[in-house]
Amino acid sequence: DIHKYNNKLANLSTVISQIGGNGPAVLGVAEVENRGVLEDLIAQPLLRDKGYAVAHFDSPDARGVDVGLLYMKNVFSVTESKAHRVSIPEEPHIRTRDILQVSGYIDGEKFHFLVGHWPSRSGGEAASIHRRMAAARVMRSVTDSLLQIDKDAHVILMGDFNDDPTSPSIREGLKAQYHDRNLKYDDLFTPMYKLYKDGIGTLAYRDVWSLFDIMLVNGNLLGNNYERFTLYKDPKSGNQAFIFNKPFLQQKEGPFKGYPLRTIVGGEYHGGYSDHFPVYIYLVKEVK
Secondary structure, three states: OHHHHHHHHHHHHHHHOOHHHOOOOEEEEEEEOOHHHHHHHHOOOOOHHHOEEEEEOOOOOOOOOEEEEEEEOOOEEEEEEEEEOOOOOOOOOOOOOOEEEEEEEEOOEEEEEEEEEOOOOOOOHHHHHHHHHHHHHHHHHHHHHHHHHOOOOEEEEEEEOOOOOOOHHHHHHOOEEOOOOOOOOOOEEOOHHHHHHOOOOOEEEOOEEEOOEEEEEEHHHOOOOOOOOEEOOOOOOOOOOEEOOOHHHEOOOOOOOOOEOOOEEOOEEOOOOOOOOOEEOOEEOOOO
């Protein structure tokens, strides 16, 4: 239905144009049908003048959903993009989304963005954890390889991991750190842990909030040296990551009040935005 499709594009562009004030310089996306959808999205009136480009590969996922990266060409100059296959040793027949790697330079500094959409919890969290563990290990090993080549590089991991910041896949699979002090270049820190501990989530199910939309940065993006890019920390809240959950993105009434306002609920079209709230971080640097 072209009307529903156009409505979805308009809704998504409304949200993207507001994240971080004026739209993110770099945006990881999941549940993408194909490259054409992303091309249609960045051509929306609210996004058209921002100069976004698309990085995307078709992934082997059985449902045909992929991940992608949108980036402002005048901010991030891309030198390489590639897809890393996730295979699940115990279940070679299961085909899931690749890990997308997009590398390049922002203001002379080397950045690698990794985007993932890990296997779902279908069949239950415990019965499916090994699948997310497999995806986590791929992401971690790609990170380690990139940092072996260049210890000064910045690596940012992001995606819908279908697990919370405290889950084994994040804690052990990615070896995530929850505190930002004294971390080395090859340590990974997640600012989502604090939000999760404070009871803030990105999706709700049966009155329990989860925070599956996770970002991590390597140690090079931490500290107080603002001569190079550094993860911003809000002086009031101490938060280093943020959830875009403005009222217009929430259900207004009923038992699901405050939940994300979804496009489709139980097969019925509701014309909302998404079943997840977006997450974002700021990287700051001194202007000389």
